[in-house]
Amino acid sequence: MIQMQRVRKQYTTGAVTFEALSGVDLQIAKGEMVSIVGPSGSGKSTLMNIIGCLDIPTQGTYHLDGNDVADFNANQLADIRNKKVGFVFQAFNLLPYATAFENVEIPLLFAKVQAKERKRRVIELLERVGLSPKLNNKPTEMSGGEMQRVAIARALANDPEVILADEPTGNLDSRSGTEIMRMFHELHAQNKTIIIITHDMNLAKQTSRVVKIKDGMIDLNGNGAAVAA
Numbered sequence: 001m002i003q004m005q006r007v008r009k010q011y012t013t014g015a016v017t018f019e020a021l022s023g024v025d026l027q028i029a030k031g032e033m034v035s036i037v038g039p040s041g042s043g044k045s046t047l048m049n050i051i052g053c054l055d056i057p058t059q060g061t062y063h064l065d066g067n068d069v070a071d072f073n074a075n076q077l078a079d080i081r082n083k084k085v086g087f088v089f090q091a092f093n094l095l096p097y098a099t100a101f102e103n104v105e106i107p108l109l110f111a112k113v114q115a116k117e118r119k120r121r122v123i124e125l126l127e128r129v130g131l132s133p134k135l136n137n138k139p140t141e142m143s144g145g146e147m148q149r150v151a152i153a154r155a156l157a158n159d160p161e162v163i164l165a166d167e168p169t170g171n172l173d174s175r176s177g178t179e180i181m182r183m184f185h186e187l188h189a190q191n192k193t194i195i196i197i198t199h200d201m202n203l204a205k206q207t208s209r210v211v212k213i214k215d216g217m218i219d220l221n222g223n224g225a226a227v228a229a
Contacts, residue, residue: 001162001193002028002051007060009046020046022216023060028195030065030161033188035196035204038213045166047213048197052085052164053077065161082110086155090167092147094139100126100150101135107157125153129183145176152183162193169203181206 009021021043028034038044049055050062053069056077062069064080072080081087094103101122108118126132129149139147148168155163165184169177181203188194188208196207204210212219 001030001032001065002026002195003061003063004050004057005061007050007057007062009043009050009055010058020216021050021057024213024216024218026211026218028193030193031188031191033184033194033196033208034211035198035207035209036211036213037198037201037204038219039199042213043216044197044199044213046216048164048166048195051162051195052087053080082107083158084160085162085164086158086160088148088151088155088163088165088168090170092139092144092151092171094147094150094154096139099136099138100131100142100153103139103150104154104157107154111158121157122153125156126150128156129153143176144172145179148172148176148180149183152180156187160192162195163187164195164197166197167199168196169200170198177203 004024004026007021007024007026008019010017010019012018024047036044036047046055050057053064053072056069065084069077095106104122104125105118108121113121123132123135126135129152131146131149131153134142134146134150139150142150163184168184169180172180184194184196194207196203198204
């Protein structure tokens with residue numbers, strides 16, 4: 001599903017160039033549940049952005065589902081982000097003045113799904129995450145755990161193959177966090193590829209494989225769970 005070879009990412013500000021990734025080799029198979037772990041500044045957010053096609057490498061190659069991402073134009077990358085990858089963020093990233101229904105509907109609008117089918121899918125997804133009674137509630141009327149469940153429903157709107165979650169339990173209490181991880185395990189059982197970006201080793205240990213990143217490189221001196229292709 002995901003194959004990276006010697007991926008580097010550099011950012012230039014004025015005369016200063018900073019290398020966020022320094023030659024990352026990484027493989028993630030279809031249907032895996034993997035965590036990418038590292039402290040602040042390790043490069044894990046940059047790696048997440050490249051995996052999710054929010055950014056592209058400065059050097060190296062990234063193949064997603066057998067396709068070289070470098071060959072895609074801006075519209076194709078946007079299509080991948082909308083249909084192939086579902087994003088779940090720590091801060092939920094819900095529209096504050098939109099209802100749960102409207103937030104989940106957004107990816108379907110971009111995908112130009114017809115109104116009747118949009119309604120069917122949104123209702124089905126909110127029922128799936130246990131939020132049918134909150135259909136018309138806005139984020140300000142929901143708990144953190146409920147908002148994250150709306151975010152997961154939105155991520156699933158176009159039935160993506162990959163779920164990319166950035167610190168998905170970081171703003172939640174332990175009970176809500178446990179519920180969210182239960183949902184990810186259910187999705188993994190349905191053969192979704194789950195990638196969780198986190199600094200929390202307790203969370204990471206709940207995944208099938210832990211990939212450690214440090215100073216922009218995959219850390220092969222960790223506990224042996226990290227891999228490089």
